[in-house]
Amino acid sequence: MQASFVIDLGNKSKIPIISFSTTSPDLASVRTPYFFQATINDSSQVKAISAIVHAFRWTQVVPIYVDNEFGKGIIPYLYEALEEVDARIPYRSVISPGATNEEIEIELYKVMTLQIRVFIVHMAPDLGSRVFHIAKEIGMMGEGCVWIITNGMTNLWSLIDLFDMDSMQGVLGLRNYVPRSKELKRFEKRWKKKFLQDNPDMVNAKLDIFGFWAYDATFALAMAVEEVFGTTNFNLDASNVSQNGPKLIQALSRTRFRGLSGDFGFINGQLESSVFQIVNFIGNGENGIGFWTPNYGLVKRLDVTNVTRYSVSKANLGSIIWPGDHQSIPKGWEIPIRGKRLKIGVPVKTGYTEFVKVTTDQSTNSTTFTGYCIEVFKAVVKEMPYPIPFDFHPIKIDEDESYNNLIDEVVYGKYDAVVGDISIVANRSLFVEFTLPFMESGVVIVVPMRNDVNKNAWVFLKPLSQDLWITSICFFAFMAFVIWILEHRINEDFRGPPLHHVGTSFWFSFSTMVFSHRERVLSNPARIVVVIWCxxxxxLTQSYTASLTSLLTVQQLQPTVTDVNELLRKKENVGYQVGSFVQEIVQELKFDPSQIKTFNSIEHLEELFTKGSANGGIAAAIDEVPCLKLFLAQHCNKYTTLTTPTFKSGGFGFVFPKGSPLAADVSRAILKVIESNRTSKIENPLNNETICSSTLGSANSLSLRSFWGLFLIAGVAGVLALIYFVAAFLYGQRDVLCKHDTGISVWKRILQVLRNFDQRDLTSHAFGNMN
Incomplete structure (x- = not known):
């Protein structure tokens, strides 16, 4: 407030105002060229804080700060920096500058009730020392706690007495780094000598960074004044200052030099962001464990010649002694109060008890929790690296309620977690934290099957597709032609009247289907073609037989509905399980509300299917895969799942509050359980039932795509045999084709060749035997 008032005066009088003590980021919003902040802004250290938080994988922190402009100014910047590393601030602890010890103790007890154990303290040394002293008394400085103090305390470490230091063992602190130089050593020596002359009773006084900034700011002002007014006749009055103020701020903006605090220069009225040293308070002193730089992040030494990129690895920090004199890295959270047990909610269901079953003994008023999900959670807890005391509590789910109500129970803090067959859904994850899935899932549609024996007289045509039938017939004709060409001149079976030629050729080709052809083939090319064609x-015939058999068998069990569009077109009723997120999918499919029914158990679902859509039942059920697998196991060969459409889901997972640190550790424990042999000891309901075939549908006709390779081989063999025969025959008829008698036309020569083709080839061994 004082700085803002003085800045306003300087702006009106056009006089530069230089501050070497105000560090609040709020002053950066003062848009005046006459203000120069000769300190490092508090907001510049939030990146260093977030780098430390990210390096140790802490996900939540609690800032503890003083309730004034100094304390509140850094908070918005801290929020933003932590969000960039996926860390949250679920609670802010604000302490009044004039708070009594009792008020501080009450506030710290509030913080103790949280699970979070990473604290960032931003306040002056006098108030901060009291906070740490009380924190130690109430047990907040022990194992598992993390304390980080900003430069507001670390820069003024010399003001903290030994008694208060004992309460700060293991604390991490950020300090503006001041490089040691010969000039700095000489200055400290001169300053200490002068200080002791003026204050002989203060023997151990030290100059902190604010003193260095003050000296450098004064030096910068002197350089600017010398540039504007020169070194002679330096005499200012009020009017001269007002007139030369703009020149002076320009000179200050251009000033650059190596000062006691390091490189000194103003950019937009502020010092550049500098390097921060990270220290660990041990004993009566501090131990430097590393540095943070704007360009390279966390580094162990400032020699960054080998560093090429920004790093937030904890390996770049030295060894740390944490509160409680421990070297193991704190996980950053813990069960808040000793003796408190986690309150785990479990849904009470009337059906699908294989996954979750809650049984209450009225005589003893005791409740038993069983089921696959419960056993998995117990196994996961055993794999946790630390004990988790918990108690199961039943949560009744009414008929008109969905599992989203379970999510609300966690959001509102009634339960610390919920365990059950709860699906991981995107819109639910906006409000709670899911673990990794312990059971894969998905959404499918189940429909009844009918006994549909096909009595169509033309069913024998279905095994082959239309294009395959056409191609097969064409190839039979082609093979008949090829065999006739190859055998006509040498085989009496393929001679005679024209109709006899055609009939014999086609008879021979088609009789190969049953291998009943009696005609012999005499030429070697024909034999090769016939072998390949057989x-x-x-x-082809074996595939036809298998396909026809499959077709007739499958058609005895046909689904009553083939797709969702048919359900919509016929306005059939569909059902989904009470409380399931599947309700949203059903609504997205555009079913009329009057067509939607609910079921709560396998028996109820069977009852709805038995009634049928026309009698108030359903024609199809839409539900998650694990639930419908149990249903199909009990009603095999009566129902089937449709192949399309299929809907994906995240599977079953455990529910924790948003940002809960437990969720990540439980997820890792789930992986251990899945990867170990312990899963074999957990009775999975899906492994102990005889599951029906997941899908049944109409048998598909065989298409040309499956046989084109065979036809290609047969076709190539036939064409090559024809080329060989034609080439040999024409070679034998060369005298006829190449006669020098000019009186015979080309057409007559071709006709003569054709007549010769129709004659017997007496040179053939077949006719030679006859002679």
Whole structure:
């Protein structure tokens, strides 16, 4: 407040105002060229704080700060810096500058009730020393706690007496780094001598960084005045100052030099962000463990010649003694009050008790919690690196309530966690923290099957697709032609009247389907073609037989509905499990509310299917895979799942409050349980039932795509045989084609060749045997 008042006076009088003690970031909002902040802004250290938090993987912190402009000015910047490293501030502890010890103790007890054990203290040394003294008395300076103090206390370490230092063992602190130099040593020696002359009773007085900033600010002002007014005739009155104020601020803005505090120069009226030293308070002193620089992050030494990028690795820090005289890194949170047990909510269900079952004994008024989800959670707790005391508490789910109500119970703090068959859904994760899934899931549609024996007289055509039928017939005709060409001149079976030629050729080709052809083939090319074609026919007929058998068998059990569009078109009723997030999926599919039914157990679902959609039941059920697998296991061969559409989900997970540090550790424990043999000892309901085939549908016809390779081989063999025969025949007819008798036309020569083709080839061994 004082600084703002003086700045306003300087702005009106056009006189530069230089401050070497105010560090509040709020002063940066004062838009006046006449104010120069010759200190490092408090907001410049929030990046160093967030780097430390990120290096040790702490996810939540509690700032403890003084309730004035100095304390509150840094908080918005701290929020922003921590968000960048995925850390949160769920609670702020504000202490009045004039708070009594009792008031400080009450506030610290509030902080103790939280799970968080990472504290950032931002206040002056006098108030901060009292806070640490009381924190030690109430047990907040022991194992598992992390305390980080800002430069507001660390820069003034010399003002803290030995008694208060004993309460700060293991604390980490940030200090503006001042490089040691010969000039600094000479200055400290001169200053101490002068100080002792003026104050002989103060023997151990030391100059802190504010003194260095004050000296450098005065030196900068002297340089600026010398630049503006020169070194002679330096005599100012009020009017001269007012007239030369703009020149003086320009000279101050240009001033650059190596001062006692390091490189000194103003940028937009502020000192540049500097290096921070990280110290660990041990005994009566401090131990430097590293540095933070704006360009390289955490470094062990300022020799950054080998550093190429920004780093937040804790390996770049030296060894740390944490509060309680421990070297193990605190996890940053703990169960807040000794003796308190986590309150774990468990949904009470009437169906699907294989996953969660809550049983109450009325005689003893005791409640038993069983089921796969409960056993997995117990196994996970055993894998945790630290004990977690907990108690299960039943949560009744009414007929008109969804599992989102369980989420609300955690959001409002009624329960510390919820365990059950709860699906990980995106909109739920906005309000709570899910662990990794311990059971994979998804959403499918189940429909009844009907006995649909196909009595169609033309069902025998279905095994092959239309294109395969056409291709097969064409190849039978092609093979008949090839065999006739190759055998016509040498085989009496392929001679005779034209109709006899055609009939015999097609008879031979089609009879290969049942391998009943009686005609012999005499030429080697024809034999090769026939062998290849028989192989093709054999594969084709066997595939046809298998496909027809499968087709007739599958068609006995056909789904009553093939897709969602059919359900919508016929306005059939559909059902989903009470409390499931599947309700949102059903609504997104555009089903009319009157078409939507709910079920709460396997028996209830079977009852709805038995009634049918026309009698108030359902024609299809939409639910998660684990639940419907249990249903199909009990009603095998009566229902099936549709292949489309399928909906993805995150699986089953445990629920914790948003930002809970337990969620990450439980997730790691889930991985250990899944990867170990302990899962084999947990009775999984999906492994102990005979699960029906997941999907049944109509048998698909065989298509040309599956056989084009065979047809290609047969076609190539036939074409090559034809080329060989034609080439040999034309070579034998070369005398006819190449006669020098000019009186015979080309057309007559071709006709003569064709007549020769129709004649017997008497040179063939077949006719040679006849002769």
């Amino acid at each position: 192989i093709v026919v054999f594969i």
